[in-house]
Amino acid sequence: MLSPSNAARLLSALDPGAGDETLVVGAGIGYTAAVLAEVAGARHVHAVDISRRLVYDARQNLSAAGYDAVLVDRADGARGLPAYAPFDRILVEAAAVEPPRDVVDQLAPGGRLVLPRGRGADQTVVAYERDDDDAVSGDAGAVRSSDTGAVDAPDTAGPDDLVEAETAGPVSLSPLLVEGEQAGAGVRNRTRREDAEFSEQGYFAKTGWEHEWIDWDDRLTGTDR
Template sequence: MDAAVLREDMIDGLVHESKAVLEDEALTVAMGAVPRHEFVPEGAAYADRDHEHLGTRVLAPSTVARLLEALSASPGDSTLIVGSGVGYTAAVLAELVGETNVHAVDIARPIVYEARTMLERAGYGGVLVDCRDGAAGLPSYAPFDRILLEAATVSPPRALLEQLRDDGVIVFPRITASGTQRLEAHTQAGTLETFGAVSFEPLLVDGEQVGTLERNRMAREDGEYTTRRAQSRTGWERDWIEWEGVSSR
């Protein structure tokens, strides 16, 4: 069947009251314009389900719709996506704000290469995709009007909040005290709006990306390690070790 027809059927399903995840008219047009089959194999491109590729999850169309409805980006907004995946979300966002206003980072280098290739092939070569630790953001291009974090965390990383404009918004899946997740929009001042339950992989730190042989310690583990080291020896023990292997004169 023709891809345009399949795409139209996908949009109808997202708008229909059975799902009702797509309400914004501009977003509806944007999702209808992006050739999803350039990012997902044709047999699965327009089905409303996730797709695994190179160890990352290509989000289902309904999930992308929910994220971008919450983000509420306008034409000309400078935007950052943390967790670019293969680039589909970035392509839809490019339809909304203009491709040169979309910046994306991913911690996994193979995913970055794949996203660049797919975006170029789909006609969105102006989107910038860089290999970065997402928690650090993309300070060279800050400040941003909108930041979308496609990974779960307890609270937005401070660096991302600092890269928002004064009236900017960050949307992310928040891990609650009970261990569940819900989609939230925050400003620098705190919670702006909550949008319901979601399920995302946690935000990775450098060393946890696909293909890495050894995971780096996280900040919490670093603190515990430092404390243990500080308590494990006294000053005289360190002096003894330093002098132990030195021959006398």
């Protein structure tokens, strides 16, 4: 959970309004999404997190607080939530060197994106804005040709299409994770995976065969030994 002061700075830089379609990348325990639900309306708030456990926690907390209409989904935050794009406001609650391109593509024209920019302890809260008039990716951004009636592929944006609107001081947040980096992700290396499994199972516990052998050996004396 973010400290209240950091959450306040991020939300102040985001500058959400009533009815703004909002995406939170990094649902956490649901606190920031709940605050945004009060401002924009619960049905306009969407949150994603790469950790399935945190998604469950956020859903439970939001439901208990009366914000059942907030959508919380398990997804790779670096890819955003294209099914519900475009978004007027996007808040990334994890540090990155620059906004992920897929997330930028989902920002509506004139929208605002906020994230902690930088690595390690050298991070700054930065608010970006899209000042172009291009449609965003996804079905909602498709452009219909008046001559043929065909649906043309929409133009997409990238980090270069953003304008830095303001900064809101230093901050220190965890880095934005991609699929496979979250806690509990599968381990591809068999040795590392089995070592972790044996450790959880107590494979080398004192009650195992190693202890029994040592205990028997200590009871042997004389020629029996």
